Amino acid sequence: MSLWAASPARQDVIEEFGEDWTDPAHTVVNGPFTLTGLVPGAGGQAILEPNPEWALEPEPTLSKITIKFIDDLEAAFQDFQDGELDMTNVPVSKIPTIQADPTLSKEFLKVGASRIWAVEMQMSNPTIADFNVRLALSRAIDRNTLVNVVYGDAYLPATYWLVQGLPGFQGNAAFENIIGYNSGAAQTALADAGYPNGQGFPTLKLTVLDRPDRMAEAEFLQNSWNDVLGINVVIEAVDAQTRSQIFTSETFELFPGGWQNDYPDPENSLIGLFDTGGSNNHYNCSDPDIDAKLSAAATETDNATRIQLLQEAETLIVTRLCGVAPVYETASLYLVKSKIGGVTPNGQIDAAMPGNWCPECWFVEAEDQDGDGFSDARETYLGTDPLDACRDDPSDAAWPLDVNNDGFITVAGDVFYFRGRIGETGGPPPSPNWWVRLDLNMDNFITVAGDVFIYRGMIGETCT
Secondary structure, eight states, rough: OTTTTTTOOOOHHHHHHGGGGSSSOOOOOOOEEEEEEESSTTTTTTEEEEEEOOSSOOOOOOSSSEEOOOOHHHHHHHHHTEEEEEEEEEGGGGHHHHHHHGGGGGGGEEEEEEEEEEEEEEHHHHHHHTTHHHHHHTTTOOOOHHHHHHHTTTTTEEEEOOOOOTTTTOOOTTHHHHHOOOOHHHHHHHTTTTOGGGGGOOEEEEEESSSHHHHHHHHHHHHHHHHHHHOOOOEEOOOHHHHHHHHHOOOOOOEEEEEEOOOSSSSHHHTTTSSSTTOOTOOOOOOHHHHHHHHHHHHHOSSSHHHHHHHHHHHHHHHHHOOOOEEEEEEEEEEEOOTTEEEEOOOOTOOOSSSSOOOOHHHHHHOOOOOSSHHHHHHHEEEEEEESSOSSTTTTTTTTOTTTTBOOOOOTTTTTTTTTTTBBBBOOOOTTTTGGGGTTTOOSSSSTTTGGGGGGTTTOOOOO
């Protein structure tokens, strides 16, 4: 077993070939692709081709993947524009250029990087121990503006703690109206804590890393709390070692920090971080209801029940702001040529490549004769008409998103069909509720991230 940063390797191969064990002729793989060529170092490349011993579904459709080793993202961005690359990371500085370009903007992917960032709050501080104070601080933060102004729209505003890609992910919809930005609600909460308009509120200290981006973030928070609540928060800028010491010694008051998942399970984000006395619980969250959920989850053998318990724990942690007020999730930025299909953002923590770390799911889009945004090959797979963008009659399945064939994209009429089918697979053998029509990204699974999310921005659209 290993974490995402390492993979098991054959000891006998290493012993036989020594330093040459990574040579393509010697490498032993168990994935869908095998290494057939390697030129190490900057300017080099790795060549992957389908593994003939791969026995699982889906089978790779690409005959070759060439991975270029390019250190300079500015150069990679230019190579993408010149048609030399089909996928690439992009620097934050290029986001305005990408968003302003009608083609690049459609090829842009912002994928959650599984690091949640929050204002961590020391619960042993008598002022911060008041829930209404924590609620006021959280509701005074305009997360969308912070991400846009401070980080150039490179991150994902968040009021959740469990990141996308983890079982039990609830997202912003579950928490935005409870702890999200609302200046009026923030002021009411502070008044309920006994500090109307900030009167009599003690000065708090925000400890941050002395680095330009972290200082800009701290100043945004400082100004937000002053403008909305009328309170004074001073910034303490320190080096990395001092910052770490302040956090572990639990001498901070407010502390921008977060959690990077080590493995894709919600227990990694919760147990040890929010249970009373947890080894990483330096904000001293201590809540018997949270403890009960985490304790039950730690011994639960039914996975569905375990995930539900962890999800319920997250709800308590976030809605009670027990030591943390989530602010954003960091993200990785990619450009992917529109001709490449099967690349679907799902937030998995090992998404070092764009989206779902499933190159066997990738394919080159074929001709789209009806111009509905779904290639002929994809429509053939889904069972829709590749020659008609809109239905000719109620029995004509033409537009893949229009599941009930009424010419409109609605939640009740189309997305409703996913109910009871999330997690189903085409097998072999197929799951009982499998329906290929809903496998919009052609990965042999019906998922929220891979299929339902394709409806984002499409609800209310009509076929014309």
